Amino acid sequence: GENVEQHPSTLSVQEGDSAVIKCTYSDSASNYFPWYKQELGKRPQLIIDIRSNVGEKKDQRIAVTLNKTAKHFSLHITETQPEDSAVYFCAANYNTNAGKSTFGDGTTLTVKP
Amino acid sequence: DTEVTQTPKHLVMGMTNKKSLKCEQHMGHRAMYWYKQKAKKPPELMFVYSYEKLSINESVPSRFSPECPNSSLLNLHLHALQPEDSALYLCASSQTGGRTEAFFGQGTRLTVV
Numbered sequence: 001g002e003n004v005e006q007h008p009s010t011l012s013v014q015e016g017d018s019a020v021i022k023c024t025y026s027d028s029a030s031n032y033f034p035w036y037k038q039e040l041g042k043r044p045q046l047i048i049d050i051r052s053n054v055g056e057k058k059d060q061r062i063a064v065t066l067n068k069t070a071k072h073f074s075l076h077i078t079e080t081q082p083e084d085s086a087v088y089f090c091a092a093n094y095n096t097n098a099g100k101s102t103f104g105d106g107t108t109l110t111v112k113p
Numbered sequence: 114d115t116e117v118t119q120t121p122k123h124l125v126m127g128m129t130n131k132k133s134l135k136c137e138q139h140m141g142h143r144a145m146y147w148y149k150q151k152a153k154k155p156p157e158l159m160f161v162y163s164y165e166k167l168s169i170n171e172s173v174p175s176r177f178s179p180e181c182p183n184s185s186l187l188n189l190h191l192h193a194l195q196p197e198d199s200a201l202y203l204c205a206s207s208q209t210g211g212r213t214e215a216f217f218g219q220g221t222r223l224t225v226v
């Protein structure tokens with residue numbers, strides 16, 4: 001089955017700096033890669049996703065890059081703000097129901113004001 | 114309406130009790146999921162329903178019994194749980210076929226005493 005590794009497990013940055021979270025996956029058949037943000041006590045919410053036919057996707061301060069050859073994908077957050085502080089999960093999925101994604105172990109991001 | 118609604122938000126139950134968790138969505142999604150999430154860990158998939166039929170059971174103990182009465186509702190019946198079953202139980206829904214966003218409910222915080 002699919003295995004997703006996520007690094008780092010914790011990340012602390014100063015407000016305004018950039019944050020990068022990296023994930024690798026094992027199954028070359030995976031073709032959908034969502035990123036979820038989960039604030040303390042709240043539900044995971046999709047912040048951005050990328051499909052395997054695209055190398056990069058950007059939405060305001062958030063971008064995701066995908067390298068299919070190397071089987072890794074990364075989340076980039078620029079101009080971080082304290083409200084970006086949360087746990088971020090990457091996930092990988094292949095042509096099955098989206099909720100059956102394999103999740104990484106999560107990265108706790110702290111943005112210090 | 115892009116909401117997945119779960120009830121109750123909190124539940125405390127004894128090891129001999131029987132209780133049910135409920136989940137509802139009105140987005141027309143035909144795939145629904147139950148996840149278990151322990152603190153600081155990623156969601157773990159328990160069950161997947163596709164077109165109201167159980168399609169995946171991730172080797173979950175029989176003390177957890179899912180039910181999908183119709184395309185909008187998903188229940189999780191609980192009986193004879195153990196303290197280690199205490200966790201956040203998340204319901205999610207998505208379109209079928211993968212490569213689409215999964216929407217999570219706010220979860221039920223379950224404590225088994």
